[in-house]
Amino acid sequence: MQDPGARNDHPAFDIHALVFDVFGTLVDWRTSVAREVTRLLGPGVDALAFADAWRAEYQPSMEAVRSGALPFSKLDVLHRLNLDRVLDRLGLGSSVDETTRVELNLAWHRLDAWPDVAEGLARLRTRYRVAPCSNGNVALMVDLARRNGLVWDAILGAEFARDYKPKPVVYLSAADAFACAPGAVMMVAAHSSDLAAAARAGLRTAFVGRPDEHGPGCGEAAASVPVDVSVGSLMELAEVLGCGETAGGA
Structure with a gap:
């Protein structure tokens, strides 16, 4: 469901890391x-x-x-x-x-990930460094990763920044942790407000539709703000960003 209005003139965007919202975007x-x-x-x-x-x-x-x-x-x-x-x-x-x-x-x-997340994240990690950029604390993020088989290169976000999104320091500290300029990092989220704040901080943005987050048909199916990429799953995001199959992939 690539949005024809998304700014995807080059699939890799010269980005080096992806950071992810977690509640709603990765987990139900x-x-x-x-x-x-x-x-x-x-x-x-x-x-x-x-x-x-x-x-x-x-x-x-x-x-x-x-x-x-x-x-x-x-x-x-x-x-x-x-x-x-x-x-x-x-x-x-x-x-x-x-x-x-x-x-x-x-x-x-003990939240469960959406069905596409573990495989999609693994594919994205074949090309990019990946980390949560969540308001959740580190112990919470570790437990969700272990429960759902998610592999991170770092755990970033609110506890690391000592503040909460959408404050710019949360996004900028995540980029700095990877020694990247903000524009070399892409924020991935299912919430337009999160992506708008990340864009104001200079990050690239990818919207992942989660239309059932708040109940059937009660989540965001499409971004309400300009984004670089708009997709329906992490697997689709991996395709858009040119990520290959994982070692165990089909």
């Missing part, structure tokens, strides 16, 4: 969190609604850090604060003990 946070909610809180809780309510606290909690109202805190810490708020708001605060809360907060470490 919504149904994965809902699965864990059902496992730990039981079938009487609307698990998808719970996942949506928890995710809705994501940006406001990070904004407290971005604005300076809260010192930098890892996403695991913010997720736990948000979890407690949601439990209280839904009237579940008194019925969920500390052990269950700790285990439920680890739901974000």
Whole structure:
């Protein structure tokens, strides 16, 4: 689904590294969190609604850090604060003990990747250095990688930059970690706002459609901002960027 409006005059763009948004772009946070909610809180809780309510606290909690109202805190810490708020708001605060809360907060470490991700990332890595550029903390990113068989050359993003996207330092620190100028790095994401911020910081951009991220037909199927590449999967991105098959590929 290469977008005819995307700026892809040369397939390699003279880039040397790819950095990736993770939640929604690489992993299906919504149904994965809902699965864990059902496992730990039981079938009487609307698990998808719970996942949506928890995710809705994501940006406001990070904004407290971005604005300076809260010192930098890892996403695991913010997720736990948000979890407690949601439990209280839904009237579940008194019925969920500390052990269950700790285990439920680890739901974000057990998210499942979209089907194209492991193979697509492996193909992209045959030509480019790759790393997450996520708001997730390092331990969270490591656990997701191990769960889903993802191989990174580094783990970058918010904890490395000590701030949260879309602050420019998050994108620029990722480029600097690879000793690259911003224009030699491509940000890959399923969210137009993330890509717009990366482009303002000087990075190249690739949009990956995830139309079901927030439920069937409730994600971004097409970018709403100018991007360099627009694709429907990481496998398609590998084709556009001229990446060969992996050693075990067909």
